[in-house]
Amino acid sequence: MMKINKRKGKDYAWAYAMVGPTILGLIILNIYPLLKSFYLSFTKSNGFGISKWVGLANYERLAADPAVYQATLNTMIYTVVSVAAGVFLSLVVAVLLNEKIRGKGIYRTIYFLPVVSAPAAIAMVWRWLYNADAGLFNYVLSVFGISGVHWLTDPKTALMAIVIVGVWSMIGYNMVILLAGLQEIPRTYYEAAELDGAGPIRKFFSITLPMISPTLFFVVVTTIIGSLQVFDFIFMMIEPSNTAMQYTQSLVYLFYKHSFMMGDRSYGAAIVMVLLVITLIITAIQMKLQKKWVHYD
Amino acid sequence: MGCSKNKAWVVHCLLIAGALTMLIPFLWMIITSLKTLMESTMIPPTLIPSTCQWSNYADVWNSLPFAAFYANTFGMIFFRILGSVFFSATAAYAFARIEFPGRDFLFGIVLVTMMIPGQLFLIPQYDIVAKLGMLNTMFALVMPGIVSAFGTFLLRQFFLSIPKELEEAAILDGCSRWQVFWKIMLPLTRSGLIALGIFTALFAWKDLMWPLIANTSLEEMPLASGLASLQGQYSTNFPQLMAGSMIAIWPMLLLFVIFQKHFIEGISGTGSKS
Structure with missing residues (x-):
């Protein structure tokens, strides 16, 4: 008995020593900052690092700020379109790569290239492709008689232009995860279905889709969370003076602008709280939906 | 046919x-x-x-301190991998294998952190680094990634999948907890450690906002924010911008092509592990 207690005591000591650095780090780097940001959103800074409590003033300002509504809308549009298109295309590529074909490795490498490229570099080359005067896209379109699309400065196209870059750069990542899920489906299921005379479409909907639903769910969730935080491409591709800015800026961009470009961190903190609330609501909805359409076996 | x-x-x-x-x-x-x-x-x-x-x-190489950009990028990636892999592995082992008072609560902290958008941490993190007088240093680049909630969660899954009998036998043989962890469990989770290393590297490599805020002097920037200032400098001189982009992206592309198997395995594992 004594020996077991001693062993336990030693185990506890090891356990705390082993989780200690991570827990301490998370408290200093994440938990404290989370609470501090929350606190900041109820204060007003006078620019000298001294802040005073102003209650809900930042939230009242936020509720009356059309830029916040527009940025929320932009973020939602970006998320819905890029998740729908991005996950769909990733699934198509994964299904194609799951066929018995040659050269899988080469295809996989190529589709994955954007994932390992710096977003700033990706943004620059796309900004060049989209260039209204000398860009490759407008040249190709001019061959078909369409001319002068101002991809990144026309409020009607700018957000979709950013979505395209977002989708293009995420396909490889999601495809790899989905392909791993597809490869876990036993071949015998398909063989049995073939014996029953099922065609490729029938097989996809009655075997592939239900079997891959946990992986698909994971991909959808991570893509939504990532898309809600879109910033890099907007920051790199839309200049602050661009007239399309108001129709492309996301909540995170607005947070960055107020906190670090205009120095109003209290208001920035309030804006990022909106993102937190949206993220939590979507997470809750996902948990509910998950039970409905994900088949864990 | x-x-x-x-x-x-x-x-x-x-x-x-x-x-x-x-x-x-x-x-x-x-x-x-x-x-x-x-x-x-x-x-x-x-x-x-x-x-x-x-x-x-x-021209591009001479106009900006690219050598410093490289050094800062790889330094940041190296120290973040070192910190997050080591600390996540120890924490993940304890969470997976030792029953201790407060375990669920402490693991709750890990889970909560994972669900919060990272932007919520930025302003106070900046204040911490500023108060320490460490803006524009390697420390500033490394600090937010020195521990990892995601890594702790990921590696815990790996440890949970290892049969318990292995370490029980070792403990009966008189191995200490540390020896069990270091000599038996850690080698068995090698693929998990590599996966976390790759995730850490990719995340650090692609992160733009933190270096943009924390390290504003050119000499202390990693490639990500260095490229942003290149764009500021050459705004529409696309040949120069493209040359700069090429200089920036080739090392990671090369690493990917060489270690492709690990990249793919590491990432494909998360879908089913998480």
Whole structure:
């Protein structure tokens, strides 16, 4: 008995020593900052690092700020379109790569290239492709008689232009995860279905889709969370003076602008709280939906 | 047989179309980086530069401290991997294998942190670094990634999948907890450690906002924010911008091509592990 207690005591000591650095780090780097940001959103800074409590003033300002509504809308549009298109295309590529074909490795490498490229570099080359005067896209379109699309400065196209870059750069990542899920489906299921005379479409909907639903769910969730935080491409591709800015800026961009470009961190903190609330609501909805359409076996 | 041959053709055609869409921006980056400014704006655009302007690369290299960008990027990645892999592995082992008072509560902290958008941490993190007088240092680049909630969660899954009998036998043989962890469990989770290393590297490599805020002096920037200042400098000189982009992205592309197997395995594991 004594020996077991001693062993336990030693185990506890090891356990705390082993989780200690991570827990301490998370408290200093994440938990404290989370609470501090929350606190900041109820204060007003006078620019000298001294802040005073102003209650809900930042939230009242936020509720009356059309830029916040527009940025929320932009973020939602970006998320819905890029998740729908991005996950769909990733699934198509994964299904194609799951066929018995040659050269899988080469295809996989190529589709994955954007994932390992710096977003700033990706943004620059796309900004060049989209260039209204000398860009490759407008040249190709001019061959078909369409001319002068101002991809990144026309409020009607700018957000979709950013979505395209977002989708293009995420396909490889999601495809790899989905392909791993597809490869876990036993071949015998398909063989049995073939014996029953099922065609490729029938097989996809009655075997592939239900079997891959946990992986698909994971991909959808991570893509939504990532898309809600879109910033890099907007920051790199839309200049602050661009007239399309108001129709492309996301909540995170607005947070960055107020906190670090205009120095109003209290208001920035309030804006990022909106993102937190949206993220939590979507997470809750996902948990509910998950039970409905994900088949864990 | 004929039918399945046709099918393979269709699959290849679709995949090639997709692969071209993936490759064209990269090819256009290379082609443009070798053109003169004049030639880059010509309509119709030329597919092969009339004379290769290698000087674009030299000009860009000399106009910004790229050597420092490289050093800062790889330093940041190295220290973040070291910290997050080591600390996540120890914490993940304890969470997975030792029952101790407060375990669920402490693991709750890990889970909560994972669900919060990272932007919520930025302002106070900046304040901490500023108070320490460490803005514009390697410390500033490394600090937010020195521990990892995601890594702790990921590695815990790996430890949970290892049969308990292995370590029980070792403990009966008189091994200490640390010896069990270090000599038996850690080697068994090698693939998990590599996966976390790759995630850490990718995340640090792609993160733009934190270095933009924390390290504003050129000499202390990693490639991500260094490229942003390159764009500020050359706004529409696309041959120069493309040369700069090429200089920035090739090391990671090369690492990916060499360690491709690990990249793919690491990432594909998360879908089912999480």
